[in-house]
Amino acid sequence: MASHSDRRRFLKRGGALASFVIGTVRSLRGQTPAREAVLKDNLAYGQPSPFDNTIRRTLGQATAISDTALTTPLQDLDGIITPSGLHFLMDHVKGVPDIDPKQHRLLIHGMVDHPLNYTMDELKRLPSVSRIYFLECNANNRPLRGQNGESVQNVHGRTSCSEWTGVLLSVLLNECGVQKEASWIVAEGSDANKYTMSIPLAKAMDDILVAYAQNGEAVRPQQGYPVRLVVPGWEAIRSVKWLSRIKVVDQPYMAWHESGNNADTIPNGKGLWYRFEVGPNSVITRPSGGQRLPGRGFYEITGLAWTGGGAVTKVEVSVDGGRSYKEAELQQPVHRFAHTRFRFPWTWNGEEAVLQSRSTDERGEVQPTIAEAAKNLGVSPDYFYQADHFNGVQPWKVNRDGSIQNALFL
Amino acid sequence: MRYFSSLLIAVIVLSFCAAALAQGRAYQLGTTPSEEEIKARDIAISPDGKELPPGSGTAKEGATLFAQKCAACHGPNGNGGGLTRGIVPLGNAKPVKIPFSLVPYATTVWDFINRAMPQSKPGSLTTDEVYAATAYVLYRNDIIKETDVLDAKSLPKVRMPNRDNFVPVQPGWKPGQKRPFGYYP
Numbered sequence: 096m097a098s099h100s101d102r103r104r105f106l107k108r109g110g111a112l113a114s115f116v117i118g119t120v121r122s123l124r125g126q127t128p129a130r131e132a133v134l135k136d137n138l139a140y141g142q143p144s145p146f147d148n149t150i151r152r153t154l155g156q157a158t159a160i161s162d163t164a165l166t167t168p169l170q171d172l173d174g175i176i177t178p179s180g181l182h183f184l185m186d187h188v189k190g191v192p193d194i195d196p197k198q199h200r201l202l203i204h205g206m207v208d209h210p211l212n213y214t215m216d217e218l219k220r221l222p223s224v225s226r227i228y229f230l231e232c233n234a235n236n237r238p239l240r241g242q243n244g245e246s247v248q249n250v251h252g253r254t255s256c257s258e259w260t261g262v263l264l265s266v267l268l269n270e271c272g273v274q275k276e277a278s279w280i281v282a283e284g285s286d287a288n289k290y291t292m293s294i295p296l297a298k299a300m301d302d303i304l305v306a307y308a309q310n311g312e313a314v315r316p317q318q319g320y321p322v323r324l325v326v327p328g329w330e331a332i333r334s335v336k337w338l339s340r341i342k343v344v345d346q347p348y349m350a351w352h353e354s355g356n357n358a359d360t361i362p363n364g365k366g367l368w369y370r371f372e373v374g375p376n377s378v379i380t381r382p383s384g385g386q387r388l389p390g391r392g393f394y395e396i397t398g399l400a401w402t403g404g405g406a407v408t409k410v411e412v413s414v415d416g417g418r419s420y421k422e423a424e425l426q427q428p429v430h431r432f433a434h435t436r437f438r439f440p441w442t443w444n445g446e447e448a449v450l451q452s453r454s455t456d457e458r459g460e461v462q463p464t465i466a467e468a469a470k471n472l473g474v475s476p477d478y479f480y481q482a483d484h485f486n487g488v489q490p491w492k493v494n495r496d497g498s499i500q501n502a503l504f505l
Numbered sequence: 506m507r508y509f510s511s512l513l514i515a516v517i518v519l520s521f522c523a524a525a526l527a528q529g530r531a532y533q534l535g536t537t538p539s540e541e542e543i544k545a546r547d548i549a550i551s552p553d554g555k556e557l558p559p560g561s562g563t564a565k566e567g568a569t570l571f572a573q574k575c576a577a578c579h580g581p582n583g584n585g586g587g588l589t590r591g592i593v594p595l596g597n598a599k600p601v602k603i604p605f606s607l608v609p610y611a612t613t614v615w616d617f618i619n620r621a622m623p624q625s626k627p628g629s630l631t632t633d634e635v636y637a638a639t640a641y642v643l644y645r646n647d648i649i650k651e652t653d654v655l656d657a658k659s660l661p662k663v664r665m666p667n668r669d670n671f672v673p674v675q676p677g678w679k680p681g682q683k684r685p686f687g688y689y690p
Binding site: 105165189202204210211212213217220221222266269271272281283287288289291295297298329338342344346348349350351354369372373404451458459460461463467468470471472 | 530531532534535536537538541543546547548549551552553608609610612613616617618621624627628671673676680683684685686687688
């Protein structure tokens with residue numbers, strides 16, 4: 096059965112390849128109009144090689160976008176930019192709205208001197224900037240997520256990094272004239288739930304982007320088309336997608352998604368609150384869980400580091416489960432609030448090894464191990480099994496047969 | 506001469522005003538929305554409830570509404586169904602009280618029901634229905650009585666059991682500051 100489907104896949108691939116070789120004009124002939132349109136569009140918008148077109152986000156059991164997580168296949172990607180179609184997606188709003196940009200308006204009002212309504216065309220006429228920023232869900236790297244914490248995509252795939260283009264929110268707020276009593280903004284999306292988040296005004300006036308482009312193209316619908324907030328370094332729940340309204344206010348509004356659905360409870364019954372910036376983080380993406388080393392010899396260990404504190408300044412790699420660390424090479428330039436690629440040479444001697452990384456950021460914050468994080472919070476390590484907001488060191492165990500597994504709870 | 510200097514002062518004052526008005530409108534893009542448009546779109550409710558519209562409802566009225574418009578997803582008694590989270594923790598056999606539901610203000614509940622419920626037709630409830638549904642959810646969590654009337658005045662005064670149970674990881678921490686080792690975020 097398996098070999099049959101393998102064979103079919105091979106034949107399909109061969110067919111696709113043949114059409115490449117023979118030439119596109121001839122292959123277009125004799126097709127149905129719909130098929131011809133697809134083939135033509137594949138010419139107009141380049142596609143990956145048929146030999147290498149299997150990199151996808153995990154769907155799990157999901158068939159619809161609601162109540163699911165589409166995770167970025169970090170183990171298959173290189174460099175620091177996540178292709179837009181592979182950006183992670185956590186659906187909090189029951190589906191992606193279908194928004195006509197000509198009808199879309201961004202309203203800014205509240206404690207401002209002149210409330211203003213912007214069309215997309217007007218937004219795009221304003222001075223713009225392009226910046227490389229990661230977005231990370233606060234539920235990323237929950238250890239052993241579900242029953243299958245086996246791969247880096249499964250455990251860490253809720254972080255992605257793009258070049259975002261848009262207008263600084265401060266430009267828009269200055270146009271409206273923020274009144275001096277104001278201290279927060281409330282941002283709202285135009286999805287079915289009108290997803291809402293409160294953000295301190297100081298951050299809004301600093302570096303938040305009102306982004307309409309991602310990696311050179313229009314922001315994809317799943318990522319907030321036609322316009323979204325990008326809040327650098329902060330948990331991505333505050334980067335409101337499908338942005339339609341900003342109300343300038345004098346207090347946090349405690350909307351649904353930022354209260355009951357976001358706070359973690361700790362053993363004393365209290366809820367942890369106002370966490371904002373993600374912690375220093377890093378993970379080895381290759382070799383990583385679920386992969387298998389074909390044999391002993393040289394491998395380049397590579398991975399990603401990121402932090403809400405600004406720039407990653409150092410990543411250290413251990414091949415002995417944390418007993419000793421050596422500094423990895425960082426891909427230059429290092430961008431603040433962006434994924435940072437690290438690389439580390441390693442020769443596998445065929446024995447068991449535990450590979451892990453640890454990052455340090457520009458303000459001196461250091462990524463903790465799960466034991467260190469648990470000790471500080473006064474919880475047992477398996478607390479993080481259900482909690483969000485975890486940024487512990489991720490160990491991968493290389494077994495003698497070359498197989499690799501998540502070693503966090505081994 | 507006196508006339509001329511008054512004129513000059515007037516011109517100076519006028520141009521100063523113009524400059525003040527122009528300040529913040531460097532690009533002269535965007536249009537000024539009408540009061541009505543702002544009012545229609547401004548559905549965010551603050552904890553002090555100052556945006557709450559006129560209207561009222563009780564848990565008793567909410568029970569009828571629940572059967573009609575909510576039970577299809579939330580189960581006939583609010584005990585569960587398609588959803589698993591909410592102020593009535595709907596995945597459980599019977600509603601469990603706080604501390605599961607970490608909601609600091611009753612306005613949060615009103616705001617979310619108003620903007621997002623029912624899921625098949627968000628925003629379709631009348632103001633009175635939103636008050637009634639909020640009252641029903643709070644009553645089912647033993648926060649208010651079945652006959653308590655919720656309106657713009659009484660709703661913000663409802664004290665949620667977890668009002669004071671939200672704490673920062675480190676007291677006094679502000680964005681941009683270095684955090685002690687391991688307390689991230």
